[in-house]
Amino acid sequence: MTLAEAVLLTVITASTPLLIAAIGELLAERAGVLNLGVEGMMAVGAACAFAAAVSLDSTLGGFVAGAGAGMALSLVFAFAVLGVAANQVASGLALTILGLGLSGVIGAPFVGARRDPIAHLSLPGLTDLPFIGRPLFGQDPIVYLSFALAAAMAWFLFRTRGGLTLRAIGEDHASAHALGLPVLKARFLAILFGGACAGLAGAYLSLVYTRFWSPGMTGGRGWIALALVVFAAWRPGRALAGAYLFGLATVLQLHAQAGAIRLPSQLLSAMPYLVTILALVILAARDRRSTGAPASLGIPFVPDR
């Protein structure tokens, strides 16, 4: 295996959780809900997935538990922002604080345990092709799922009636409500989907990326997924590109730390955050007028009788 191929394979592993979490948040934001709790849901997903996978000795069970836990946590958020129309920014922060705390409580008994690598696709002939074989035909199932999710999301948002309804609700909830569209129901489902995706992304971190659980292992990836949604201008295709660019930057930084580059490791570790800020600035400076944000994003909706 050449170095370039090795880098490519790690890029895929680093990008997949970002992509999954970003796609989930993208749907919630398209429906007009800003859920800043991605980091918390991801952390709980990682902890629950690892706990379940070790306890049941089943990686599949782990993924299901991770997605379920993320969804369960997003229910709390949905109750606050839809049920009682609480402030979305503050509720999202509450969700992150709660999720990081819960993940520590859930994961603590499993520190030190390890999981075996997940099974990868193996197609005789194709997987053995030089260079492109492993990246294209030798990945784990979740990688293919993440691509399918991005494609399905693009199809749903822009090619189906349901997607049009959801986007209309995100753009102008008052008009959508006047037309009889189910604003709160659509937002509820979008929040749950976002939670499941964040949980699944967390599960990928603990079951595939590291294969162990440690406190604070999400390390800000939930926040980066949130930034990716802005960076992608709320489009799934651009979220895919953004997640892989970002994964590439992360992996290059890791290689730089391992290699002979004479820079403080802390500076390299700070790179993902600095790059995110820079990307947001460049994007905002270019599209000064319209960032593509849904017009009702973050605004609570209470139907008038």
Added chain:
Amino acid sequence: MRIELVRRAHPSALARALAPLAALAVALALGALLISALGRSPAAAFDVYIRSQLTDPWALTELVIKATPLVLIAIGLSFCFRASLWNIGAEGQFVVGAIVATWLALSGFGASPWLLPALLILGAAGGALYALIPAILRVRFGVSEILTSLMLVYVAELLLDYLVRGPWRDPRGFNFPQTRLFSDAAMLPTFGDGGRLHLGVLIALVAVFVAWIVMSRTLFGYRLRVTGDAPRAARFAGFRPASTTLAVFAISGAMAGLAGIIEITGQMHQLRPAISPGYGFTAIIVAFLGRLHPVGILAAGLVLALTFIGGESAQIALKLPFDVTRAFQGLLLFCVLAADSLVTYRIRLVSAAGRPA
């Protein structure tokens, strides 16, 4: 059957005042559930987390010391939140304030009586400048301040880590990642029993008073409330949103930076890789639990400080991880936000046919 919100015609002032207490009560009940789910007795937890802390003089002093940074930061954040601006990076501004002032403390200016005031001013200035980064990016480029202020927390923590492991490490510190101890002239004067209470406590009280005056008695405080509640009206009144944004970010950053250097000069007397157990994030909860009012924030700061010292005791007495405290803090913020909302709206249950049940 579904839930429907109906706006209250006349939100009750009493309900508004009692909402934080109700939220606290509900959060405590949920916390008790969490504790029993972890196989501990809620009664024993109550004893460790609350009763023993409030009856022990040593713990009470500790409570005041822990509340000091929380109150300072939350006072600053309340300016932002009043104007509906979201500085969620106070943790980073706390760290940068401590770093900038420590630079002066380590640069060897003997025993000048001006050293301490200079340190406090530098700490505030460092925090303010750091907070201005997301503010300027928002004003100049329209970048959401939420994500940038949060990202800068990670950057600040890594900078601190670099400094205490690299250029600022104490050469005689047995390779521990920490700076050398500050000189006596760079330590806040202490008072009270055992000399653990420091001048920072009084500074926090002064900050509460000044913030109360500014919020309730000045045009600036009024301008913040209008900007937050009615941005269009604020523009018609000639309040420029850009200058408001810069001002509240500078204020909240300065308060966080001040809290940072007070924590160092009053307690730690040196920099270490971790100088805050998450004060900057917990202060967000303090600000909301205190209803963004300076006096409320003072009370809320003591409540959240109790969760910190209670959580530390529970680690030893009940073998409960400190993360239980974090989870409780998150629950508490949810309850506060829901309670605030229920003051404005009442819940009506509607049957499937559309008639009130």
